[in-house]
Amino acid sequence: MAETETAQVEIIPDWECLRLLQSKHAGRLGFVAGDQPLILPVTYAVEDGTIVLRTGPGTKMANAPLTRVAFEVDHIDEASESGWSVLIQGVAQDITTGIDASSERLRGLAPQPWAGGDRDHYIRIVPRQITGRRVHPPEVDG
Amino acid sequence: MAETETAQVEIIPDWECLRLLQSKHAGRLGFVAGDQPLILPVTYAVEDGTIVLRTGPGTKMANAPLTRVAFEVDHIDEASESGWSVLIQGVAQDITTGIDASSERLRGLAPQPWAGGDRDHYIRIVPRQITGRRVHPPEVDG
Numbered sequence: 573m574a575e576t577e578t579a580q581v582e583i584i585p586d587w588e589c590l591r592l593l594q595s596k597h598a599g600r601l602g603f604v605a606g607d608q609p610l611i612l613p614v615t616y617a618v619e620d621g622t623i624v625l626r627t628g629p630g631t632k633m634a635n636a637p638l639t640r641v642a643f644e645v646d647h648i649d650e651a652s653e654s655g656w657s658v659l660i661q662g663v664a665q666d667i668t669t670g671i672d673a674s675s676e677r678l679r680g681l682a683p684q685p686w687a688g689g690d691r692d693h694y695i696r697i698v699p700r701q702i703t704g705r706r707v708h709p710p711e712v713d714g
Numbered sequence: 715m716a717e718t719e720t721a722q723v724e725i726i727p728d729w730e731c732l733r734l735l736q737s738k739h740a741g742r743l744g745f746v747a748g749d750q751p752l753i754l755p756v757t758y759a760v761e762d763g764t765i766v767l768r769t770g771p772g773t774k775m776a777n778a779p780l781t782r783v784a785f786e787v788d789h790i791d792e793a794s795e796s797g798w799s800v801l802i803q804g805v806a807q808d809i810t811t812g813i814d815a816s817s818e819r820l821r822g823l824a825p826q827p828w829a830g831g832d833r834d835h836y837i838r839i840v841p842r843q844i845t846g847r848r849v850h851p852p853e854v855d856g
Contacts, residue, residue: 581829598790602744602751609744611786613799644753648740653828657755686795686849687723707828
């Protein structure tokens with residue numbers, strides 16, 4: 573009878589976390605509204621670990637700026653029970669009207685959200701910590 | 715020249731949110747550690763909108779129980795710029811040692827996490843609100 577070995581968690585080094593962040597275009601913003609954590613999918617761009625996203629005048633803009641937020645990108649393969657996840661812990665800043673060079677450059681990078689509507693606000697997430705974990709498929713011994 | 719119409723956001727009705735939750739085995743837990751929101755992938759089971767997951771004695775167990783948490787499941791297709799997301803807002807409860815029938819049943823449902831190690835703690839998320847959004851691929855007029 574085949575035995576399944578337990579998969580191990582691998583810590584992803586910083587340089588690879590940055591590469592994985594650049595390999596995707598959609599992630600998830602975690603922030604707190606009142607005392608309720610929320611997770612919302614967003615499209616994003618990344619420059620040196622700083623995330624930029626474009627949004628409307630809704631829940632994210634009302635709660636995220638000037639607070640600590642999480643930003644997560646992952647690849648989950650349910651069939652092989654494996655995947656990776658990269659998590660940024662940082663502070664969100666409203667750069668909609670910033671006239672500094674960084675704000676202007678990041679606004680130029682931010683992709684159009686897939687969903688329509690008024691999306692003329694920009695949020696930058698300045699990273700305090702970037703971590704990543706990978707779970708490989710379990711090894712099956714015949 | 716082809717014009718791309720802006721995609722619309724569709725609100726997913728409750729019954730379909732529950733069906734989508736049952737269609738997946740891995741999601742993301744959002745909780746707050748100190749004042750820092752975190753998002754961590756987890757395997758889960760669901761019964762009537764209540765989520766159960768199995769975890770080790772780590773960050774999740776230290777912070778999530780008896781606080782408000784988020785639980786998110788999604789399907790994101792970057793190629794077609796479309797996808798759906800279901801978000802549960804609720805309260806996390808440690809049911810590791812609960813001797814009530816619900817705790818015992820949920821512990822039996824909780825899947826083994828893909829990652830190895832000591833994972834003998836169980837968290838239930840009692841939903842306060844379940845919401846879902848879908849973005850369809852943009853229509854392209856030739």
